[in-house]
Structures are given as structure tokens and as C-alpha cells.
Amino acid sequence: MSLIVxxxxxxxxxxxxxxxxREMISLLAANQDFHxxxxxxxxxxxxxxxxxxxxxxxxxxxxxQEAHVAEIIAFARDWDQALPLVVHCWMGVSRSxxxxxxxxxxxxxxxxxxxxxxxxxxxxxxxxxxxxxxxxGDEMLQRGGRLAKAVKALGRGADADGNTPxxxxxxxxEPSMP
Numbered sequence: 001m002s003l004i005v006x007x008x009x010x011x012x013x014x015x016x017x018x019x020x021x022r023e024m025i026s027l028l029a030a031n032q033d034f035h036x037x038x039x040x041x042x043x044x045x046x047x048x049x050x051x052x053x054x055x056x057x058x059x060x061x062x063x064x065q066e067a068h069v070a071e072i073i074a075f076a077r078d079w080d081q082a083l084p085l086v087v088h089c090w091m092g093v094s095r096s097x098x099x100x101x102x103x104x105x106x107x108x109x110x111x112x113x114x115x116x117x118x119x120x121x122x123x124x125x126x127x128x129x130x131x132x133x134x135x136x137g138d139e140m141l142q143r144g145g146r147l148a149k150a151v152k153a154l155g156r157g158a159d160a161d162g163n164t165p166x167x168x169x170x171x172x173x174e175p176s177m178p
Contacts, residue, residue, distance in 0.1 A: 002107075003084040004100040006124070007165035008092035013037040015165050016086050023079055024086040025072060025103070027095040030062055040086070046075045052094045054132040064095070069102060069136045076103035084167070092165055093126055098133035100168050101151070105141050111171045113143060117150035124166040128156050 007015040009028070016024065016037040023044040028034070030049035036042065048068045051061045079085050085103065089095035101116055120127055129151050138147040 002081040002170040004103055004168045004170070005084045005086045005165060006092050006096045006100050006127070006168060007086055007088040008163055009034055009088055009090050010163060011092075011165050012086060012088050013039075015088075016040055019084040019086070019167070021084045021086045023075075023083070024088070025075060025096075025099055027068075027087070027089040027099055029090075030060075032090075046071060048072070050095065052089065052130060054130060064098075064130060064133045064136060066136055066140065069133065069140050072099050072102050072137070073106040073140060076106040079103070079107065081107065081170070094128055094130040095133060097124065097127040097168075098129035098131075098137070098151075101129060101147065102133065102137035102141065104168060104170055105137070105143070105147065108171050109141065113146040113150040114153075115171070116147075117154050120168060121154055123168050124164070126159075126164055127154075127166070129154075 005015050005019050016039050022041050024040045025046045027048050027050055029051050036045055049062055050064045050068055053061055053063050056063050087096045087100045134151045135148050
């Protein structure tokens with residue numbers, strides 16, 4: 001079953017091992033160092049330096065950019081869907097859910113944006129996807145504003161402790177709990 005496992009940084013090794021993942025996307029601030037789980041193939045680990053902000057960025061903050069989203073899309077399209085893909089950020093609440101939605105639509109472009117948003121909310125009451133990533137993804141994937149509209153309709157997720165991974169199933173897959 002094709003899944004995208006969304007995780008906070010603190011639980012990436014556990015989630016990668018539990019779900020037998022070999023590929024991972026990391027969305028963290030520049031110079032935020034961490035240890036890649038040994039089960040993740042080094043050549044199939046995409047590291048993107050960005051802050052969890054929804055504006056152009058000031059000072060040392062790096063806003064999500066078109067180049068970041070292009071890398072997420074390309075990486076997802078090369079993903080071997082026989083095994084889950086782990087996508088993580090610091091807390092697993094904003095950047096990684098947005099990237100998971102983008103990755104899902106990159107490999108399943110016929111998916112309905114509202115259905116994807118509903119699957120995200122069913123998988124996580126906490127997810128509040130980063131709107132800058134969502135809007136860039138919407139444009140790059142030629143969704144015509146549908147993805148951004150669907151995510152805005154979700155509203156803000158519940159308060160999170162940053163320790164709650166979840167699995168986002170691709171279309172036609174049954175949800176699986178991490």
C-alpha cells in the first residue's frame with residue numbers, strides 16, 4: 001500500500017523502521033543538523049533548507065521557494081511506491097503535511113483536492129499545512145487554485161505537541177496508523 005508517513009523529527013527513525021521506508025524528505029531550517037536513519041538510503045534522502053514561514057522571509061529566515069517545491073515534485077515522481085515515503089519537519093504539523101500533499105498529487109495527479117484534504121484531516125487532526133508551500137505546489141502542479149482552496153477550507157488543525165506522526169494514504173488506499 002502506498003503511504004506517505006508524516007513525522008516530527010524526533011520520531012523519523014521509529015517511523016522509517018516501522019513502515020520499512022527507504023526514502024525520506026526532510027524540511028528543516030538551514031544548519032539544523034540531525035542523523036539520517038540508517039534504513040533510509042542516502043541517495044534517496046532529499047534535504048530542503050527552509051523555515052516554517054508563509055511570507056518571503058527576512059534576515060536569516062528562508063521561506064519555501066519554487067525550487068524547493070520543484071525538488072519535492074521530482075523526488076516524489078521518482079519514489080518507489082512499493083514502500084512508504086517519510087516526510088518530516090521539526091514538529092510534523094506544517095511543512096511536512098504540505099509537502100506530503102504536494103508529493104501525493106505529484107504521483108496521483110487525478111486525485112481530487114478536496115478528497116486529499118479530507119484524507120489529511122482524517123489522518124491528522126493537528127495538521128496545518130504551510131500555505132506558502134501549498135500555494136506554490138498548487139501553481140506548479142497546475143491545480144488551478146483547488147489545492148489552496150481545499151487546504152484553506154480545512155482551517156487550522158488542533159493544537160499539537162509535535163510528537164504525533166501520521167500516515168497519509170494515496171488515493172484508493174486504506175489508511176494505516178503509524
